[in-house]
Structure formats: structure tokens, C-alpha cells
Amino acid sequence: MFARGLLRSATLARTIISHQSKIGINSSSSSVIKNHKFIQTIGLRGFQQSSINNHGHLHKPKPGEELHITFITKDGQQHTYEVAEGDNILDIAQAHNLDMEGACGGSCACSTCHVIVDPEFYDEIPEPDDDENDMLDLAFGLTETSRLGCQVHMTKELDGIRVALPAMTRNLQSKDFN
Ligand code: FES
Numbered sequence: 001m002f003a004r005g006l007l008r009s010a011t012l013a014r015t016i017i018s019h020q021s022k023i024g025i026n027s028s029s030s031s032v033i034k035n036h037k038f039i040q041t042i043g044l045r046g047f048q049q050s051s052i053n054n055h056g057h058l059h060k061p062k063p064g065e066e067l068h069i070t071f072i073t074k075d076g077q078q079h080t081y082e083v084a085e086g087d088n089i090l091d092i093a094q095a096h097n098l099d100m101e102g103a104c105g106g107s108c109a110c111s112t113c114h115v116i117v118d119p120e121f122y123d124e125i126p127e128p129d130d131d132e133n134d135m136l137d138l139a140f141g142l143t144e145t146s147r148l149g150c151q152v153h154m155t156k157e158l159d160g161i162r163v164a165l166p167a168m169t170r171n172l173q174s175k176d177f178n
Contacts, residue, residue, distance in 0.1 A: 057091045059084035067154050072164040089149035106150035111139035112169040113149035118162040125152055141166040
């Protein structure tokens, strides 16, 4: 498992560098340029932004401490929300009625909260543990920057993060093995 983690990290590093190089991003680029290039790269269309609300399980961000997350849905639409530190991506998505099943309720026992993280932000997220890696291995469309939304909590470092929802998710059940 440790060796696989090292391999995953090395491959990820190459992927990020390659991706950034392809889309013309370097460490000195402004965030505006980074956003623009990421959007161009994955071919996005619309853009929506919500005001601060207190949804479901989410915490209300303190004034001046709002963090931002943008979801890119399967139809290419963007949805940006102001959220509080500590909220996880699954809760944020579900509170805004985005298409993220979260079949196990956030207990790291499925892959239906799979998201693809913008490489610009991937390294700001703590490494996945063994349980998350095991579940990610079952996810449809696994990428080098895939994570489980329920395991990623918003931090100041993730302010402005962009995540894409994969075209499909898989929730394996015992009958799937018959
Ligand atoms: S909701 Fe099941 S692993 Fe995230």
C-alpha cells in the first residue's frame, strides 16, 4: 500500500506538471488566468453563483471568512458557493441539490461521491488514507486528481477550489458480483 502511495504521488506530480504546462499555467500566473485556463481546458459553458445561505448540514461562514468552491456538473455548468471552513464537499454538493449520491453517508464505504479536483488545488488537500484509496480504486473514470468528496474538508488553502463531477459513479453491491 505504501509503495502504491509513492507511485501514485510520483505519477500525480508528473500529471500536474504536464497538465499545467499544456494549459500554460505556471506558479506566477494570477488566479484569474488559472481559472480561465482550467475552464477552457475542460470546455465549460454556463456560470452561476449563489449567495451565502445556511443549507442543511453546512455551517454559516463567519463574515470575512467565506471560502469558495466551484462545482462543474456533468452538463458543463459551473456552480460557485460560499462555504465555511470544515464543511466537506459531499455535504456542500447535497445541500445545493447537485447530483452527488453519497450512498454510504460519508463513511468512506462507496465511491458515489467521487470528484475530480482541479490539479491546481490537488496538492493542497491532505493525502487520501488507505480506506479512501481502496474506494477510489472502484470509482468510474478514476483520474490522477480524483478524491472522495466526503473526505475533503474545506480549508483556507482550498479557497477557490474547482471540482468536476464525473459522468458516472459506481456503487458496488453484493449482487454486482453474481
Ligand atoms: S459518500 Fe460514500 S465514500 Fe463518500
